[in-house]
Amino acid sequence: MTSTFSLGKVIDLKPIAREIRPKTVPSTQEQYHPTLWQCTVVAAALKVLLLPAYKSTDFEVHRNWLAITHSLPPWAWYYEKTSEWTLDYPPFFAAFEWLLSQPAALIDSGMVDLNSLNYSSWATISFQRATVIISELLLFASLYFFVASTPLGTRKQSHAIALSILLSPGFLIIDHIHFQYNAMMYGILIFSIALARTDSGLLLSGILFAILLCFKHIYLYLAPAYFVYLLRTYCLSRESVFRPQVLNCLKLGTSILAVFGAAFGPFGYWGQMQQLLARLFPFSRGLCHAYWAPNMWAIYSFVDRVLIMAAPYLKLNINPEALQSVTRGLVGDTSFAVLPNVSPKLCFTLTLAFQIQALTRLWLKPTWDTFVGALTLCGYASFLFGWHVHEKAILLVIIPFSLIALKDRSYLASFRPLAVAGYISLFPLLFTAQEYPIKTAYTIGWLILFLYVFDRLAPAPSRQRVFLLDRFALLYNAISVPLMIYCSLVHQMLFRDKYEFLPLMFTSTYCAVGVITSWIGFMVCYLSS
Secondary structure: HHHOOOHHHHOHHHHHHOOOOOOOOOOOOOOOHHHHHHHHHHHHHHHHHHHOOOOEEEEEEHHHHHHHHHOOOOHHHOOOOOOOOOOOOOHOOOOOOOHHHHHHHHHHHHHOOOOOOOOHHHHHHHHHHHHHHOOOHHHEEEEEEEHHHOOOOHHHHHHHHHHHHHOOHHHHHHHHHHHHHHHHHHHHHHHHHHHOOHHHHHHHHHHHHHHHHHHOOHHHHHHHHHHHHHHHHHHHHHOOOOOOHHHHHHHHHHHHHHHHHHHHHHHOEEEEEHHHHHHHHOOOOOOOOOOOOHHHHHHHHHHHHHHHHHHHHHOOOOOHHHHHHHHHHOOOOOOOOOOOOOOOOHHHHHHHHHHHHHHHHHHHOHHHHHHHHHHHHHHHHEEEEEEOOHHHHHHHHHHHHHHHHHHHHHHHHHHHHHHHHHOOHHHOOOOOOHHHHEEEEHHHHHHHHHHHHHHHHOOOOHHHOOHHHHHHHHHHHHHHHHHHHHHHHHHHHHOOOOOOOOHHHHHHHHHHHHHHHHHHHHHHHHHHH
16 A cells, blocks of 8 residues: 555656646656656556455456467357356457467466366466556557647646556556456557547547457447547548548548458358357346446436335335346346336437437537547446446546546536546445455545646636536535445444445445536536537
């Protein structure tokens, strides 16, 4: 824990936090970039100390994928089901696992044995943890590029943003303790977004995003914003939408088809596309994940739970078969006891409807800031209204939003409740006592440091501000502290093993209020800018 709180001493953030407006802007990148590198080294050292920390079932998922890709030929990857944790990521990520499996087999052959279920030797733990730390270098490189490509007048803000993403509690919790490879893939996304800032980078931006989709298909939620932006800025003339740039269309279309052809072509040749798509899109799963993601359906589920208790007084009809579903939070078909059930079609319709609002604005004003705003709102819509959303998907909103959080203070006012709610909503992923001080101290330290730094760096907006959201954020943040204490400590002391889902319900519902409020505030900023 000492490492966590010493970051501010090792990395000199005082020039960022101090509100200064120099007459001249630094002309070299070196003034800012060394701290980004220092931060990467110190953060990596902290993550090495966390090698023995808690690991979720995702650790076994990725170990099993190492075994699948190492032991079987590619045409058998998406059929193998010795373990319940079958391969359900796109082919490029499967190829990434295959690359990792080559040194893994030399380090510990049991790691890549299909029959070694729940295998976790110290060599396996060290190797898999180390691969996450090493792959995160791609995130560092993308943030370095993001700062370098930023106009000099806003480079100080970009550097603070880059540090906040690099040190994100989300990556520490999800990747380095819970265990996944999100930072690497968000590195590809940030590279793609940064390249889209200039006309010369648009083609490569589209290619990188296509590659990202072939690593993890959750980024499909952001695809509509990419489609509209690249169509409007690269494929059509900026002077008139009725003048297509034929050569640009051919280059972009050919490049994207080549990427998807390389990823999915072999499986199409083997006649496995139906099997592969069934693995990627398992719609048989229920509306809500085992732990409700903090979205609209968490509020919907909470209201249904309240109505169950009020039903005898209000004389409401209750579906008795649905009681177990709404109270236990299990994965599967979710049924509601009082409120109408929700279908995948309704989720898709609502998601698309709210994305269209952002995309319309992007079509009319195809600037880079508007593009990143549209990406953020596409992430919001998919997270708030999507089917079987995981709580980890909140990074799909936080990371793009971070890139424009310092555009002005009205944007920052919307970002604050998102950061607080989004990161606190990840706490239930780490439910063991030894990880409680780590996740709590690190997240609170991050929130205090970066929200303070952001507050000092965000310029005043050109339009009149509405201070209601600021007051809400202050009250919301104040309530979050006792909520964390109750859900993590007090509830267990009072009820022991009773009402296990209650802290999860409180956390999810409270965080959903913060995310929804942030979304509404950002919608107002985006559509009025």
